[in-house]
Amino acid sequence: xxxxxxATDIHVGSRIRLRRVMLGLSQEKLGDxxxxxxxxxxxxxxxxxxxxxxxxQHISELLDVHISYxxxxxxxxxxxxxxxxxxxLSQFFNSKEGISLAKAFCGIEDSRVRRRVLELxxxxxxxxxxxxxxxxxxxxxxxx
Numbered sequence: 078x079x080x081x082x083x084a085t086d087i088h089v090g091s092r093i094r095l096r097r098v099m100l101g102l103s104q105e106k107l108g109d110x111x112x113x114x115x116x117x118x119x120x121x122x123x124x125x126x127x128x129x130x131x132x133x134q135h136i137s138e139l140l141d142v143h144i145s146y147x148x149x150x151x152x153x154x155x156x157x158x159x160x161x162x163x164x165x166l167s168q169f170f171n172s173k174e175g176i177s178l179a180k181a182f183c184g185i186e187d188s189r190v191r192r193r194v195l196e197l198x199x200x201x202x203x204x205x206x207x208x209x210x211x212x213x214x215x216x217x218x219x220x221x
Contacts, residue, residue, distance in 0.1 A: 084152045087124030088167075089133070092147045094122040095170050096140045099180075110139045 097107055097118075104115040104122070111118070111132065120126040128136065137144040150167070169175035185191045 082124035083127070085148075086127050088151050089128060089147045090122040090124040091167055091171050092149070093118075093128070093136060093140070095176075096142055096146065097122075098173070098176050100140060102140075107136075107139060111135060 097104070104118040108115045108118045117126065121128050133147060134144055137146065170179070182191065182194060185194065
């Protein structure tokens with residue numbers, strides 16, 4: 078019987094991937110810094126292999142984040158943690174398009190233009206736009 082990845086391991090792995098991609102590092106470069114293969118980095122990022130404490134500390138140093146970064150937004154404890162589904166935000170930031178869109182959006186200095194871009198994306202979205210509007214109305218003002 079094959080063991081399924083734990084939801085926390087999946088979350089930590091996705092945070093490693095998110096930070097690595099945000100820094101423009103390849104899996105190979107991160108692996109070189111850790112003294113492991115890019116395949117091992119892939120397994121960490123998917124949550125297939127659990128990252129040990131000392132290895133996670135080394136990763137945090139290489140990716141220039143506090144070790145707590147990897148646990149931000151960790152899924153709540155459930156009876157079957159392996160069934161936890163990544164959040165929509167986590168899925169977004171684990172996609173190349175999501176990261177590119179976020180970087181480009183942050184580069185827009187004019188708050189009116191950022192708001193218009195947001196309205197454009199909302200109008201193109203197939204999800205419930207009223208739910209999106211509620212979220213954006215209750216969040217902090219867009220700042221650069």
